[in-house]
Amino acid sequence: MQRKFLIGAVGGAVAVTALFGVGTHALAGTQSTSRLDEYSTASVGGHKALAANIVEGRTRSKYHPLPWVGTKVDDIACPTGLKAVAGASVTCTGRRSDGEHVSIPVSVVKATSDSVTWKFQR
Numbered sequence: 128m129q130r131k132f133l134i135g136a137v138g139g140a141v142a143v144t145a146l147f148g149v150g151t152h153a154l155a156g157t158q159s160t161s162r163l164d165e166y167s168t169a170s171v172g173g174h175k176a177l178a179a180n181i182v183e184g185r186t187r188s189k190y191h192p193l194p195w196v197g198t199k200v201d202d203i204a205c206p207t208g209l210k211a212v213a214g215a216s217v218t219c220t221g222r223r224s225d226g227e228h229v230s231i232p233v234s235v236v237k238a239t240s241d242s243v244t245w246k247f248q249r
Contacts, residue, residue: 159185163240171209175211182219183204186219203220216235218230
């Protein structure tokens with residue numbers, strides 16, 4: 128009887144750990160796909176771009192989604208929008224809770240006429 132309990136307890140712990148890991152991976156992603164519409168589109172150097180405030184907000188929400196993932200960063204700001212061109216990049220900035228400034232490189236992975244898939248580095 129004890130052996131069955133032990134096997135069940137270990138199996139349950141493994142299942143919870145796996146679920147925890149999958150959830151953390153899903154929430155801690157650094158990639159985002161954003162629509163290019165009348166509310167999110169800007170122009171940078173004559174190119175269609177994802178507006179800076181959209182990049183800032185999405186980066187803020189994904190940079191530190193869980194207490195055990197990444198470092199909490201506030202005051203995220205991007206100098207311009209992110210051109211809707213594969214390979215385009217911009218460096219946003221933020222401030223950690225200890226006051227230290229953080230550079231956040233953001234780059235476009237894929238761009239179409241109506242969306243941009245981009246990522247940032249933690």
